Structure formats: structure tokens, C-alpha cells
Amino acid sequence: xxxEMKHPLSDYLRMDRLPHIWCAGxxxxxxxxxxxxxxxxxxxxxxxxVTVSGxxxxxxxxxYVNTDAFHTTHGRALPFATGISISRPDLKTVVIxxxxxxxxxxxxxxxxxxxxxxxxxxxxxNNFNYGMTGAQYGPTTPLNTRTPTSPYGSIENxxxxxxxxxxxxxxxxxxxxxxxxxxxxxAIKKGLQKKGFSFIEVISPCTTGFGRLNKQTPIEMMRxxxxxxxxxxxxxxxxxxDPSTEIIIGDFVDVRKPTYGEILRELEAKAR
Amino acid sequence: MAKQRIKLIKQLCKGCGYCIEFCPNNVFExxxxxxxxxxxxxxxxxxxxxxxxxxxxxxxPDFALIIEEDEGDG
Amino acid sequence: MANRVLTGTRFVHGDWACAEGAxxxxxxxxxxYPITPATEIAERIAQRFPVLGGKFIQFEDEIGAIxxxxxxxxxxxxAMTATSGPGVSLMLENIGLAVMTEAPCVIxxxxxxxxxxxxxxxxxxxxxxxxxxxxxxxxxxxALAPQSVQEMYDLTVExxxxxxxxxxxxxxLSDANIGHLYERLTIPREEELTLxxxxxxxxxxxxxxxxxxxxxxxxxxxxxxxxxxxxSTGLTHxxxxxxxxxxxxxxxxxxxxxxxxRRNTDKITMVETLMTDDCEVxxxxxxxxARSAATAVKQARERGLKAGLLRLVSLWPFxxxxxxxxxxxxxxxxxxEMNYGQLVREVERAVKPKPVRFLPKLGENPHTPGEILEAxxxxxx
Ligand SMILES: Cc1ncc(C[n+]2csc(CCOP(=O)(O)OP(=O)(O)O)c2C)c(N)n1
Ligand code: SF4
Ligand SMILES: [Mg+2]
Numbered sequence: 001x002x003x004e005m006k007h008p009l010s011d012y013l014r015m016d017r018l019p020h021i022w023c024a025g026x027x028x029x030x031x032x033x034x035x036x037x038x039x040x041x042x043x044x045x046x047x048x049x050v051t052v053s054g055x056x057x058x059x060x061x062x063x064y065v066n067t068d069a070f071h072t073t074h075g076r077a078l079p080f081a082t083g084i085s086i087s088r089p090d091l092k093t094v095v096i097x098x099x100x101x102x103x104x105x106x107x108x109x110x111x112x113x114x115x116x117x118x119x120x121x122x123x124x125x126n127n128f129n130y131g132m133t134g135a136q137y138g139p140t141t142p143l144n145t146r147t148p149t150s151p152y153g154s155i156e157n158x159x160x161x162x163x164x165x166x167x168x169x170x171x172x173x174x175x176x177x178x179x180x181x182x183x184x185x186x187a188i189k190k191g192l193q194k195k196g197f198s199f200i201e202v203i204s205p206c207t208t209g210f211g212r213l214n215k216q217t218p219i220e221m222m223r224x225x226x227x228x229x230x231x232x233x234x235x236x237x238x239x240x241x242d243p244s245t246e247i248i249i250g251d252f253v254d255v256r257k258p259t260y261g262e263i264l265r266e267l268e269a270k271a272r
Numbered sequence: 273m274a275k276q277r278i279k280l281i282k283q284l285c286k287g288c289g290y291c292i293e294f295c296p297n298n299v300f301e302x303x304x305x306x307x308x309x310x311x312x313x314x315x316x317x318x319x320x321x322x323x324x325x326x327x328x329x330x331x332x333p334d335f336a337l338i339i340e341e342d343e344g345d346g
Numbered sequence: 347m348a349n350r351v352l353t354g355t356r357f358v359h360g361d362w363a364c365a366e367g368a369x370x371x372x373x374x375x376x377x378x379y380p381i382t383p384a385t386e387i388a389e390r391i392a393q394r395f396p397v398l399g400g401k402f403i404q405f406e407d408e409i410g411a412i413x414x415x416x417x418x419x420x421x422x423x424x425a426m427t428a429t430s431g432p433g434v435s436l437m438l439e440n441i442g443l444a445v446m447t448e449a450p451c452v453i454x455x456x457x458x459x460x461x462x463x464x465x466x467x468x469x470x471x472x473x474x475x476x477x478x479x480x481x482x483x484x485x486x487x488x489a490l491a492p493q494s495v496q497e498m499y500d501l502t503v504e505x506x507x508x509x510x511x512x513x514x515x516x517x518x519l520s521d522a523n524i525g526h527l528y529e530r531l532t533i534p535r536e537e538e539l540t541l542x543x544x545x546x547x548x549x550x551x552x553x554x555x556x557x558x559x560x561x562x563x564x565x566x567x568x569x570x571x572x573x574x575x576x577x578s579t580g581l582t583h584x585x586x587x588x589x590x591x592x593x594x595x596x597x598x599x600x601x602x603x604x605x606x607x608r609r610n611t612d613k614i615t616m617v618e619t620l621m622t623d624d625c626e627v628x629x630x631x632x633x634x635x636a637r638s639a640a641t642a643v644k645q646a647r648e649r650g651l652k653a654g655l656l657r658l659v660s661l662w663p664f665x666x667x668x669x670x671x672x673x674x675x676x677x678x679x680x681x682x683e684m685n686y687g688q689l690v691r692e693v694e695r696a697v698k699p700k701p702v703r704f705l706p707k708l709g710e711n712p713h714t715p716g717e718i719l720e721a722x723x724x725x726x727x
Pocket of ligand 3: 056098099100125126127128129130131
């Protein structure tokens with residue numbers, strides 16, 4: 001960015017890396033905006049946050065944030081972040097990554113990180129496909145969707161991410177969309193302050209991938225997020241998701257359990 | 273207090289049109305311009321209708337809309 | 347509070363010695379997934395770490411273990427994982443990440459028979475090339491091969507020192523025979539240990555470039571939370587750490603990553619020689635196989651055969667020049683290793699056109715001294 005004026009978020013972003021790589025209308029920029037604005041509104045110390053991501057379009061998010069940040073391998077953001085969270089409990093560890101990264105190749109790490117209640121916030125961009133590799137179907141793609149690797153329509157059942165994460169033991173579970181910017185920001189603020197494994201699914205349009213496949217413009221995709229969503233306070237198992245008809249969104253779980261780090265420190269105190 | 277206004281940072285805009293579509297007060301419209309990146313940025317057609325709610329700055333995926341102090345240069 | 351360094355002499359097994367070596371070296375983070383014959387390292391660490399404040403976590407798999415080790419390394423801790431061949435196979439992509447982002451860490455491979463699940467409880471030296479070439483892309487590796495319980499301790503300390511000095515993952519290539527062997531171990535007093543710590547940035551955060559190196563080719567390393575707010579990626583990156591897909595940046599980065607090790611081959615190399623001064627038959631061996639080789643060389647000398655032993659304590663980077671020089675006056679070279687032909691290829695390359703006789707060994711037991719002696723005798727005849 002060459003503009004002489006100071007951007008209101010310039011302390012929070014790596015301005016020398018903007019414009020970012022994401023396509024026109026891609027929801028990832030909105031997620032990034034919500035994240036840094038949440039940090040700003042909480043007046044958090046940028047030196048004490050580590051932003052970690054895996055590989056994919058969403059995985060590029062860590063590269064734009066002015067905190068310590070790490071772009072790991074595909075699917076491994078969570079174990080990497082676990083290493084930080086355990087080693088440096090004084091830092092806030094945040095993972096921003098994609099649905100494929102966190103639930104396909106990295107799915108095993110996700111359920112175990114939630115089970116252990118490792119103290120970290122996970123922001124998962126769900127765009128219903130593997131955006132970066134060209135919109136192939138993945139673990140969130142609705143049944144019957146045509147993609148380059150499911151030319152006759154996907155024959156696999158998708159995960160319900162919030163139900164899966166909640167049943168694995170996460171202590172905070174929410175689902176919002178990039179259209180719901182204020183709710184999203186508030187959920188991120190809550191997650192940043194929360195002790196424990198916190199998970200926010202953010203439905204986000206992949207405009208050139210999923211959008212083009214479904215013959216939708218970016219604006220139509222955003223309208224759908226406005227019109228097909230219903231805010232409800234339900235059990236995550238009931239938070240159904242079908243992008244073409246109805247997506248239940250909201251804050252579903254918020255409980256307090258001892259974190260892995262807290263239990264470990266107790267154990268250390270006893271062992272000594 | 274200095275007056276504030278919405279400002280477009282043109283070189284960050286990718287022309288998605290979300291601001292035009294979702295501004296509750298219909299402040300933006302499509303321009304005829306084509307920027308260096310080959311996109312059509314929005315134009316502020318109704319500056320007086322802007323309540324500075326900031327929704328467009330948050331829905332803009334590209335950090336291209338900001339609220340800044342109005343230096344009165346029109 | 348318990349003692350970190352358990353100074354004294356004990357009768358213990360190799361995995362135990364390795365765990366204590368890590369603790370003596372200042373290891374503060376250990377992550378692993380159970381696998382024979384490396385599990386006992388985790389068991390010892392799990393016992394000791396809570397008392398010392400070290401962080402032990404048993405992961406859901408080896409991929410998670412190594413990824414978390416890199417995260418811990420960037421959090422400022424000395425970090426390690428231990429496994430066997432199947433686990434290393436799973437780790438390779440992330441070991442490449444450690445190479446690319448320059449994360450000091452130690453990977454212990456207590457080798458067992460392969461391929462695949464192979465012979466879980468039985469020793470082998472079949473992963474020598476895996477640790478050298480398993481990662482995709484151009485990579486240089488450092489690997490050390492202990493031959494005794496004492497060296498399981500000593501070389502674990504050394505592996506940490508090398509990883510910190512060169513900001514790179516370092517392999518300790520042991521095997522089931524040594525991991526499960528009981529022998530005398532002497533742990534020195536804490537003040538007798540030489541420990542190396544990674545170079546820290548001296549510039550203020552505003553001037554710090556996380557991937558700018560001086561002539562040592564090793565950039566100073568900030569930790570998360572230090573206020574440097576650096577970004578690190580497995581993508582090809584410039585000195586700022588930012589992704590850069592240009593030909594120039596790829597060329598410069600890959601050369602630096604390799605050269606920081608290649609150029610220091612002499613410094614890193616550790617060998618031990620036995621009666622090599624006037625030897626006509628040079629035996630080359632490492633790890634457990636070197637013990638039989640040493641006996642064989644002594645027996646050969648008793649029989650008037652001019653044999654000598656070059657024991658490679660470090661395997662990678664491979665000491666080409668040293669091999670060439672050592673073999674100069676020999677009639678032939680014998681390589682004895684517990685596989686079907688791995689390091690022998692490096693030796694052949696280095697000593698060309700000297701004839702090289704290879705003694706393979708598959709399935710648990712190392713060569714007997716008699717087998718190696720017989721090979722020496724045949725060459726001399
Ligand atoms: C080990 C490995 N396998 C495959 C890939 C190729 N790959 C890169 S990104 C990606 C999918 C990312 O999907 P998702 O996490 O949903 O992110 P998105 O691009 O949709 O934001 C894949 C399969 C890779 N980088 N590494
Ligand atoms: S491919 Fe999809 S997810 Fe990736 S940047 Fe483009 S719109 Fe976003
Ligand atoms: Mg995706």
C-alpha cells in the first residue's frame with residue numbers, strides 16, 4: 001500500500017503485504033478484518049498473540065497479521081499451535097485455517113486438540129471446498145455438489161463442523177458467516193478472552209471456486225448468507241447446515257473446563 | 273470534533289461490489305472507472321446519506337474502505 | 347526440586363540414556379507417539395519432565411508430534427521427538443518444514459527392521475538414506491550414530507548442540523540393539539557439559555529480519571512472544587520471511603540452507619579411527635556394527651593383517667574428503683552396515699576407484715567379528 005494516509009488497522013496488519021492474494025469478494029478478507037478489529041477493540045498486546053495457520057487460501061491469513069505468525073504445513077496448524085500453547089501459556093494462540101485443512105487432512109488433530117481442551121482459539125473458514133487447489137469437493141461439501149473431482153455430484157456426506165467439535169470436547173463453539181460481521185467480531189472477542197479450546201466456524205464465500213461452480217456471483221453468495229441463515233441458540237447437533245436452504249448460526253457452546261495447560265501445571269506442582 | 277467521511281483506497285479495491293449492495297443507506301454506486309488492477313471500483317454517490325455506521329468498512333474484504341477525518345477537500 | 351543432570355555412573359539401557367541426554371542438554375519439550383523400540387525414551391521423559399517443568403505430551407500421531415516440536419522450538423524451547431522408521435516416514439513433510447523455517451530440534455530414530463512394519467523389536471540400520479533424502483526438495487541433513495549406551499547420552503547432547511548452532515533438525519540414528527542394550531553410563535557433572543544455545547537477535551524488532559544471515563549463514567532466531575512479531579512460512583521466503591516465488595529468492599534460500607551445513611562438513615564431522623595409520627584394508631562402519639568391526643580389526647592385527655577401522659560417528663553431512671584421504675593408501679575398503687546397501691554407496695563414491703567390498707546384514711543381529719575378519723582376510727590374500 002502506497003497511500004500516504006494511515007490506515008486505521010495499520011498497526012494490526014502487515015500493510016506492506018496488501019493487497020492480499022484473495023479473489024474479489026472472497027470472505028477471507030472479512031474474517032481477517034473481524035479478527036484484527038477484535039484484537040484492536042480488546043486493546044490486546046500484539047506481542048502476546050501468535051497467529052498460526054495451515055495451507056490453503058485461508059492458511060494465508062496468518063501472513064497478513066502483525067503478530068508473531070506461522071504458516072505451517074497442510075493440516076498441521078493445530079499440533080503446531082499445541083506446541084506453542086503448552087510451551088507459552090502466557091501467549092494467546094490463535095489458529096486461522098480452512099475447512100479442508102482443519103477437517104480433512106488435519107481432522108485427527110482437531111478432535112484431539114478439542115478433547116485435550118488445549119487453550120487456543122480456532123477460526124475455521126468454511127467455504128465448502130478446497131479453494132486453493134481449484135474448488136474440489138471436501139469434507140464440508142454438500143451432497144450432490146458438482147466440483148472438478150465430483151463431476152457427477154458429490155456422493156459423500158459432509159461433516160457438521162460445530163457438532164463434531166462440540167462432541168470432541170470444545171468449550172466454546174460458534175458458527176457465524178462473513179455477512180454477520182458484528183456477531184462474528186463479538187464471537188472472536190469472546191474466543192480471544194476464553195481459556196480453553198474455542199472454535200468458530202465462519203461460513204465464507206469462495207467466489208471463484210464454489211461460487212463459479214454453482215453459477216453464483218459474489219453478491220448472490222453474500223445475499224444467501226443473509227437470507228438463508230437463522231440465528232438460534234440450539235445444541236450444536238441441531239445446528240443444521242445446508243447452504244442452499246438454511247444455515248443455523250449462533251453461539252452454541254460456552255462452558256468452562258480445566259485446560260490441558262492448567263491440568264499439566266497442577267500435575268507439575270504435585271510431582272515436585 | 274472534526275468531520276469524518278468514508279474514503280476508498282482505490283489500489284486495494286478488487287471491485288466485488290459488496291459496499292454498493294449492502295450499504296443500508298445506498299451511499300455507493302458503480303463507477304465507470306477501470307483501475308490499474310482492471311477492476312471497477314465503487315463511487316460515493318450520496319455522501320450526505322452516510323451515517324458512518326462502518327458496515328461497508330467491515331464487509332469490504334480488501335481493507336479498501338476506511339473512515340477518515342474529512343480535510344474538506346471535497 | 348530434583349536434579350536436572352543425574353551425575354554419576356549407572357547400569358541402564360540406551361533409551362534411558364538418550365532421555366537423560368536430552369534432559370542434560372536442556373530439552374524443555376518432548377512430543378511423541380509410542381513405537382517400539384523408542385517408547386522407553388518417552389516413558390523416561392514422562393517420568394522426569396513434570397518434576398523439572400519440562401513439557402511432555404503424547405500425541406495422536408507422529409505428524410502431530412513433530413509439528414508441535416517445531417511450534418515449541420519457535421516458542422523458545424529446546425525440543426525433541428523420538429520414534430522409529432514408520433514414525434519418521436510420517437514426520438518427513440514436517441521435518442522439511444523445520445529445515446525450511448530453520449527450527450532447531452532433535453529427531454531420534456531408534457531404527458528397526460523395515461520396510462513397512464518390518465521387525466519392530468529388532469535392530470537395523472535401514473533408515474540412513476531416509477533421513478538424508480526422505481524430505482522433498484534440496485535438503486542437507488545432520489545425523490549422528492551412537493554405538494553404545496554412553497553415546498546415546500553423549501550424542502543426544504551433541505545433537506541438541508548442533509541443532510541449536512545450525513538452526514536445523516538433527517537426527518540421532520540409533521537402533522533397537524543400542525536402545526535396548528544395558529551398559530554402563532557415566533553422566534558428567536553439570537558444569538562439565540558443553541551446551542550450545544541458538545543465536546538470538548541483537549537488533550531491535552524494527553530492524554530485525556528473521557531470515558537475514560551473516561557469513562555464518564545461520565540467522566539469529568527470535569521466539570514467539572519476544573516482541574519481534576516475525577512471520578515464518580514453509581513457502582520460499584525472503585529475508586523478511588515473506589513468501590516470494592521468484593527464481594532469485596528460491597536460488598538464494600536453498601543454497602543458504604544447504605551451504606550452512608555443507609560448508610561446515612569438517613566442523614560437524616565426528617569419526618573415530620583404530621589402527622588406520624598404516625592400514626591396507628580400511629573397514630568403515632557405524633553404530634552397533636562398528637563394535638564388531640573394531641573387534642575384527644584387532645583380531646586381524648593379531649594375525650598380522652594390516653587392517654584399520656574408520657568409525658563414522660556422524661553420518662551426515664557425509665565426509666567425502668576425509669574418506670578419500672583415509673582410503674588413499676589402502677588396497678581396499680570394506681563397509682559393514684546392517685542393511686542391504688546404503689552408506690556403502692557414499693563410500694564408493696568418495697573413494698573411487700578404490701575397490702569397495704560390502705558386507706550387508708539383515709535381521710536383528712549385527713555382523714559377527716568373524717564375518718568381518720573373514721572379509722579382511724580375503725582381501726589380504
Ligand atoms: C500434504 C499436502 N497435500 C495437498 C496439498 C494441496 N493443497 C493445498 S491447499 C489445499 C486445500 C485447502 O483447502 P481448505 O483448507 O479448505 O482452504 P481454502 O483454500 O478452501 O481456504 C490442498 C489440498 C498440500 N499443500 N499439502
Ligand atoms: S479461490 Fe476461493 S477461497 Fe481462495 S481466494 Fe479465491 S475466493 Fe477465496
Ligand atoms: Mg475450504
